[in-house]
Amino acid sequence: MPRIVIIFLLSMLLTSCALVRVHKMNIEQGNIINPTMTKQLHKGMSTSQVKALMGNPVLINTFSPNQIDYIYTMQRGYEQRQEQRLILTFRNDGLIDIYPLNKGWQADR
Numbered sequence: 001m002p003r004i005v006i007i008f009l010l011s012m013l014l015t016s017c018a019l020v021r022v023h024k025m026n027i028e029q030g031n032i033i034n035p036t037m038t039k040q041l042h043k044g045m046s047t048s049q050v051k052a053l054m055g056n057p058v059l060i061n062t063f064s065p066n067q068i069d070y071i072y073t074m075q076r077g078y079e080q081r082q083e084q085r086l087i088l089t090f091r092n093d094g095l096i097d098i099y100p101l102n103k104g105w106q107a108d109r
Contacts, residue, residue: 021078030058030072033084038100041088045095050088066090 031054040053050068051057059069070086089097 024077027075031070
């Protein structure tokens with residue numbers, strides 16, 4: 001009889017760990033990109049003006065020196081990760097293209 005009680009208590013203890021979720025922290029990475037910042041971007045801005053407005057990019061593209069990539073990711077707890085990307089293309093130190101790469105979010109060109 002005591003053996004059955006011990007087995008029952010152990011099984012309840014082990015299954016209760018699967019039923020209760022442990023708190024998972026929010027994880028933010030990259031450059032924060034918000035619409036007020038992107039609305040201030042316009043063609044013809046220099047790289048130094050863009051970096052003063054948006055900050056230094058976390059990701060530096062070594063294969064394309066005329067391009068700056070801003071990436072921001074946010075994962076809240078157990079939810080799916082959300083990502084915002086902004087790709088800025090330059091020619092002769094002047095901004096020529098703005099590519100927002102996420103749904104429902106646009107930059108003014």
